[in-house]
Amino acid sequence: MNNQIDFSDIFSRSGWFVGFEEDKLPDIFSFGHRRVYESGVTLFREGDHATKSYMVLKGRLKVSKLHEDGREAIVRYINPGEMTAAVSVLKGKDYPVTAQAIGPSEALEWDRETMLNLMNTYPRIAINLLGIVVERLDDIQTRYLELQTERVEQRIARSLLRIMRQSGRKTSEGILIDFRLSRQDLADYTGTTLYTVSRTLSRWEQKGWTVSSRERIVVTNPHALVSFAETG
Amino acid sequence: MNNQIDFSDIFSRSGWFVGFEEDKLPDIFSFGHRRVYESGVTLFREGDHATKSYMVLKGRLKVSKLHEDGREAIVRYINPGEMTAAVSVLKGKDYPVTAQAIGPSEALEWDRETMLNLMNTYPRIAINLLGIVVERLDDIQTRYLELQTERVEQRIARSLLRIMRQSGRKTSEGILIDFRLSRQDLADYTGTTLYTVSRTLSRWEQKGWTVSSRERIVVTNPHALVSFAETG
């Protein structure tokens, strides 16, 4: 596995480090423990006592909430440079969600005590955290509204666009979702079933909006998809 | 209008003041501007530039997100002692939601500059805010999961219980929702229609779980309702 991390890319993506000099960051990083995760491994489970915070360096995490009946709602995907569980560990609470590695991943971990020390040394961290949490609150509130008011096909469009913006990569074909994303995953993210997602993607492929295969989706006509997502 | 506010009650409800001595609070309060709102007045609108933070002293605020098609999703109700818009004003952002007075209300308002000064004087405010925001993130994520996975009747039960816990008052009849709550409101909070809410409440009244009339709901058998909400 390639061990090189593009830290400057990490810096720019992470809301954590707003207002910090770049030369202070290696210091902060040095207190963390770097660790590799195989695909599918669970980093932490909903309800467990929170002991660590994570920043993704490579790969991706799927953050979800599980329902008793076995179904899951995907809350968000965590990309390189982004944090998860920063606050629950600070507050000494339980994790409110479950995090799982999508594909081979790497993360930087801090335990509770280290986080508290860092917060004392760099008080700005609390303010930055506040910004991150508020952004996520906003995101989920918007999706909550959409889930209440919009039809499935429109919601699938919004979901795909959201994931595309956060994790898309330009290719000659169009914008590729850069990790394994099954119909079931997209359904869990949207709040529908894999069958409905499958039918929808077939329709879109006919229209030339997307190209999809096993656990892989490429948006070939983002403009059309955006227009559909907005007007229904 | 009665102008007496039970400040000790406010203190105990507000996550803002964790770790403060009670005698410092009047100081914080004195920087705010106290103001009365008539029923139905909009305090701030989604998309407006955020200029003020609010703490409810009397009455209640309805915080919602509006969809283009006119429908609204109620995000939460703000009770006496609770804050809203604390962070968006700090960050200089737009309000992500709309807030409206439910019944005659009173709020303490701080403008952006005052909030920043307060934060400097009492750094603990940032940490307390973090706790509040995380709690709300948790709440909406849980409701998001429920909206995805549960049936309408179960969701209405959960909604009513949630509102009951936050704004219920014991009476001889049972636990009364202590403000005007129409079928439409409960529908907007749950993500359904007023018709479905009405039918559901009729059914529950037959079972002896609730008693409802115009814009008024009393939970007469909370235990049965909880059990139903959990098992479906």
Add this chain to the structure above:
DNA sequence: CGCTCTATTGATAAACCTCAAATACAGTGG
């Protein structure tokens, strides 16, 4: 007492889920 807003209830329809069966695909080990 009339006006307006809210609630109730029935009938109908639409959206979407569930189930079933067939097919495609990726990775594995011989």
Add this chain to the structure above:
DNA sequence: CCACTGTATTTGAGGTTTATCAATAGAGCG
């Protein structure tokens, strides 16, 4: 390189849930 096996995907048929529409009743207010 190929057959094999376990997933993932597709697609159709049918059923359920819940929204929508329409009409009526009830409550509060001036």
